[in-house]
Amino acid sequence: MRHKIRHTIKLRISLITVSFSLIIVVFLSTLSFTFFQDYARRSIVQSTEFNLQLIAGMFGQKLTELDMLSKWCVVSTQMAEWLDQESPGAQNSILIYDRLKEVIWNNRSNGYIRRLIVTDAAVSKLLQAGSNMSDSWPVTIYNLPRLGLAGIDAPRVYRECAEDPYAIGEQEQVIPVVRPIRRPGSSERIGYVYLAISADALLDQLINYHMPEDCSLYLTLGDATYRLEKGNFIDISDRIVSSSARKETTLSPQTVVSELRMDKGGTSLLVGCPTGIEGAFLSQSLSARRISAERRLYVLILALISVAVLLFGLLISFLLSRIITRPVLKLRRKIDAISESDFRSDPGIEWDDELGDIGRGINDMSGKIVSLLENRLADEKKKRDLEYRMLQSQINPHFLYNTLNTIKWMATIQNATGIAELTTALSRLMKNVIKGSRTMVTLKEEFAFLDDYFLIQRYRYGGAIVFEKTLSHKLERVSIPCFSLQPLMENAIFHGIEPKGGTGRISLSVERRRGVVEIVMEDDGIGMSAEKIRGVLSDEEPADPPGLFREIGIASVDKRIKHSCGSGYGLDISSEPGLFTRAVLSVPYILLDAPPPPDNASPDEAPPDEVA
Structure with missing residues (x-):
């Protein structure tokens, strides 16, 4: 036989608690990990952005100061006049050269000026100034074309970081600035100014800038991107596969966060800040180690939280088991005791x-x-x-019927008609009581039973009681609970007429009111008080003297009618002490079509010896 697996309440509580705890752990872990990861990345981005903003501001300030020299050459009328003269002469050239050196000397960042060259449009004149020019090839009108100044119509400011074309020996990186010089009041080009800014102007700003070892610094000038490696800016523009901006929460709306993909599959997340110079951006890659370290920290924290939640769930499960399991076991033992008759x-x-x-x-x-x-x-x-x-x-009914019939025939022979009538009525009455098996009878049958009962009572009281009845032929087959009228007549005789002196009148009439049949029995006895009526209807008044039926009284009649016909029907008694008592029995208008049983036959229909 296969045994059914039994699941205890304790097991269910434990499973539900642990499952709920696991769901909470998974939900909180997922939510927290997502939040912490975003928070970690945002904090790293913003801290990097803050540091870069400081350096980028210093970059922009330094480059702006240096660019002021090229702008002075463009707007200087003295420079324009010198360039516009075909033969300015040595004296004028010395004057303008001294003026240029004075402007350079007044610039706070003049130490980063590798060289400043001014030439006319035909590259026939040349002014040159700067620092450390002795370490480079001299610039003449013959090697000046290697700068590629001819044909430049728009300023080229901070577009690249290139090697100094005139450097000797170890190459030095410079950031060139080229601007065309125009005749005052005209758009005609009359010359060019070339400013070579040493890359040290930027590198010196990074001396006190610290970043993680796995981070790189990037400089964007125009369309070119450079990475700082060992004190030099390395052009990586041709190694960049793609650069896509990412939406991140930054301190400044001008800060750009982008994902940089290199040709060898490397990917870096860059935070870029503008330097204040058009086209110049300073960027730094985020530290993957730092992100991984913070991620591991958050994972550890989440793991500890998850373990704590699980332990808390197990504790709750244990407490619930103690709170529920022990009482349930006591209840079970009590039920087992009851099953063993305790x-x-x-x-x-x-x-x-x-x-x-x-x-x-x-x-x-x-x-x-x-x-x-x-x-x-x-x-x-x-x-x-x-x-x-x-x-x-128990008495044999047939013996009783034969005995009563024998008395009746003897009374008839002796011409004692009263005894014969009384014996016949009693015989029919007892036959109906003993052999009656139906609960509902017709009014005609109930009236016949009442006639036999009244006949006995009339002889008892010497004919002093008059009984008047009225029953329409149309209402003879109306159904009524058996033995319903006899207790009413018994009550009328014993409690109404007998206390009055033994003489009186009882009337019985039947009327139909729509679907209700009212049977009214009225006597002219001493009447009943309201308290007496309540006692009779509530079965509080004992039958004295005892009547025909020990268990059927006035209250029983009312209850049987309500039970058989419905709560809307029953018995109602009204009385006026000293004048009358009226009992109204209401039943539904329902006809009973079944013929009466043969037991209702009168005992005088056969001689005594024919009653079996």
């Missing part, structure tokens, strides 16, 4: 909670089972006593 009350299972309510219910059930068993034993005893009394009171 119905004693156990106050130890009546706790102050929902399980205590169940315990109180079990104790109440035990008490009710005890009461039920006691009532059952009492009922069994009453049943045995009743069976004994019924056995004692």
Whole structure:
């Protein structure tokens, strides 16, 4: 036989608690990891951005100061006049050269000026100034074309970082600035100014700038991108596969966060800040190690939180098991005790909670089972006593009928008609009572039964009681609970007429009001008080003297009608003390078509010896 797997409440509580805890852990871990990862990246981006803004500002300030020299050459009228003269002469050339050196000397960043060259459009004149020019090839009108100044119509400011074309020996990086010089009041080009700014102007700003070892610094000048490697800016423009901007939360809306993909598959996340110079950006890649370290830290924190939540769930499961499992075991032991016929009350299972309510219910059930068993034993005893009394009171009905018929025939022979009538009525009455098995009879049958009962009472009271009845032929087949009218007549005789002196009148009439049939019995006895009526209807008044039926009284009639016909029907009694008592019995208008049983035949239809 296959055994069914049994799941305990403790197991279910534990599974539900642990499952719920796991769901919370997974949800919180996912949410927290996403939030922490975003927070870590944002904090790194913003801290990098803050540092870059400081350096980029210094870059922009330094480049702006140096660019002021090229701008002075463009707007200087002295320079324009010198360039516009075909033969300015040595004196004028010395004057303008001294003026140029003075402007360079007044510039706070003059130490980064590798060389400043001014020439006319035909490259026939030349002015040159700067620092450390002795370490480079001299510039003449013959090697000046290697700068490629001819044809430049627009300024070329900070577009690249290139090697000094006139350097001797170790190459030095410079940032060239080229501007055309125009005749005042005209757009005609009359010359060019070439400013070579040493890359040290930027590198010296990075002396105190610290960043992680796995980070790189990038300089963007125009369309070219350079990476700082070992104190030099290396052009990596041809190695960049793609550069796409990413949406990140930054301190400044001008800060750009982009993802840089290199040709060898490397990917870097860059934070770029403008330097204040058009086309010049300073960028730094984020530290992958730092991001990984913070990610590991957050994962560790989340793992600890998850373990704590799981332990908390297990603790709750353990506490719930103790709170629920122990009381359930006590309740189970009590139920097992009841199944073994131990119905004693156990106050130890009546706790102050929902399980205590169940315990109180079990104790109440035990008490009710005890009461039920006691009532059952009492009922069994009453049943045995009743069976004994019924056995004692059993009389052969046929013997009783034959005896009554014998008395009737003897009275007839002796011309004692009263005895014959009384015996016949009593015989029919007892036959209806003993053999009557139907609960509903017709009004005609109930009236016939009432006639036999009144005949006996009339002889008892010497004919002093008059009985008047009225029954329409149309209402003879109306159904009514059997033995409903006899208790009313009995009440009228014993409680109404007999206390008056034994003489009186009883009237019985039947009327139909729509779907209701009202049977009215009225006597002119002493009447009844309202309290007496309530006692009779509530069965509080004992029958004295005892009537025909021990268990059928006025209240029983009302209850049987309500039970058989409905709560809208029943018995109503009204009385005026000293004048009358009226009992109105209401039943539904329902016709009974079944013919009366043959037991209703009168005993005088056959001689005594023919009654079996």
